[in-house]
Amino acid sequence: MLRGLYTAAAGMNLQLSRQDAIANNLANINTVGYKKDELIGAAFQEVLFLAMKQGEVTPIGTLSLGVESEQNYTQLTPGNLLTTENPLDLAIIGDGYFLIEGPTGQYLTRNGHFSRNAEGYLVTTEGDYVLGENGPLRLVGDKIEFGDDGSIYLDGQFRERLLIVSPVAENLLVKQGDTRFLAPEGWTRLAAPHVNQGVLENSNVNPIEEMTKMIAVTRAYESNQKVIAVMDEVMNRIANDLGRV
Numbered sequence: 001m002l003r004g005l006y007t008a009a010a011g012m013n014l015q016l017s018r019q020d021a022i023a024n025n026l027a028n029i030n031t032v033g034y035k036k037d038e039l040i041g042a043a044f045q046e047v048l049f050l051a052m053k054q055g056e057v058t059p060i061g062t063l064s065l066g067v068e069s070e071q072n073y074t075q076l077t078p079g080n081l082l083t084t085e086n087p088l089d090l091a092i093i094g095d096g097y098f099l100i101e102g103p104t105g106q107y108l109t110r111n112g113h114f115s116r117n118a119e120g121y122l123v124t125t126e127g128d129y130v131l132g133e134n135g136p137l138r139l140v141g142d143k144i145e146f147g148d149d150g151s152i153y154l155d156g157q158f159r160e161r162l163l164i165v166s167p168v169a170e171n172l173l174v175k176q177g178d179t180r181f182l183a184p185e186g187w188t189r190l191a192a193p194h195v196n197q198g199v200l201e202n203s204n205v206n207p208i209e210e211m212t213k214m215i216a217v218t219r220a221y222e223s224n225q226k227v228i229a230v231m232d233e234v235m236n237r238i239a240n241d242l243g244r245v
């Protein structure tokens with residue numbers, strides 16, 4: 001009976017974690033370059049499998065041990081494009097990431113909402129440097145144009161090229177904040193990038209899809225609550241009525 005309570009409680013905890021992920025996705029629906037998260041649940045039997053194999057835990061019966069929150073999975077599909085006409089707004093079409101140099105090292109992003117700082121360097125909203133093939137990009141000129149391949153023209157003269165990279169193992173990217181990714185396995189220069197100027201890539205969050213998931217999560221949570229209520233009633237009857245028999 002207690003095992004059933006633990007199973008239902010594990011289900012409720014999973015739904016709470018899923019709700020947090022959905023709420024964060026909805027909160028970032030208009031965050032440029034944001035990639036939505038999905039929570040993956042694992043059967044709790046898998047968590048205890050090793051302990052059972054080693055003889056530390058003896059399973060009783062075949063009732064499920066429930067589920068647990070295994071990890072967040074980030075969907076890296078591209079978002080919709082937003083036209084801004086700002087010459088420093090950039091969007092990568094297809095594969096690739098901008099390479100950024102921050103105080104703690106390099107990271108990747110699809111957020112191309114850039115500006116120039118007081119020294120003329122191209123920077124992110126946090127002030128981190130956008131990297132070109134020869135290092136941080138210093139853009140001094142009245143007219144800045146970006147070619148489809150990431151080439152940069154200042155007042156009509158070619159000066160540099162954006163460093164658009166591809167992670168060696170995209171499935172192993174580590175999300176840092178809302179739009180930053182660390183590449184533990186490293187990256188390689190993308191040979192043929194496609195960059196659009198005056199355009200931004202919006203988040204890949206579909207509000208209708210997320211609201212539908214939220215409804216499903218709420219119903220699943222309520223179902224587990226009902227299971228606990230039933231278990232509680234049965235245990236109450238066992239405790240109060242069994243002794244009278």
